[in-house]
Amino acid sequence: MNIEEKVQEIVGNVRHNGGGMLSNMLEPEYVSCDPEKKQTRIRYKRFKWEENGRGEVHGGVISAMMDTAMGVTAMAFLDHDVSTADMSISFIRPFAGRTFVIESEVIHLGQRIVRLSGRAYDEETGKLLASGTTNFMPVIYEKHKGILGV
Secondary structure (H helix, E strand, O other): OOHHHHHHHHHHHHHHOOOOOHHHHOOOEEEEEEOOOOEEEEEEEOOHHHEOOOOOEOHHHHHHHHHHHHHHHHHHHHOOOEEEEEEEEEEOOOOOOOEEEEEEEEEEEOOOOEEEEEEEEEOOOOOEEEEEEEEEEEOOOOOOOOOOOO
């Protein structure tokens, strides 16, 4: 299986096998993958339950979107389950649109740490809404093995 197929499979597993988990409820959609650049693009639609009191997507939901998108990318390129070690996000504009695309790029693919950068865009306007970096650790999940299909 090539990298693009891995990304599609992981996104499909997150979307359909989550059993009510947050990453499943976000309903990620595969957009594209560039194996040479180690980049992916994943789309999220906006749902009413994600909104804060101002009618924008809540910062915690944005963080979950970015964490999930970058995690999918890390798992595909590492070919292993991962766990978030740390994450930093800069919120640039409110997420007030209808759909968002998160571009993730592998910066460092090590055996102990995988570092990625991510950028979130309003799909309709193309405006940058948030950017961030995340470090993931490869892990083996015996208890939950198979939930994500990896």
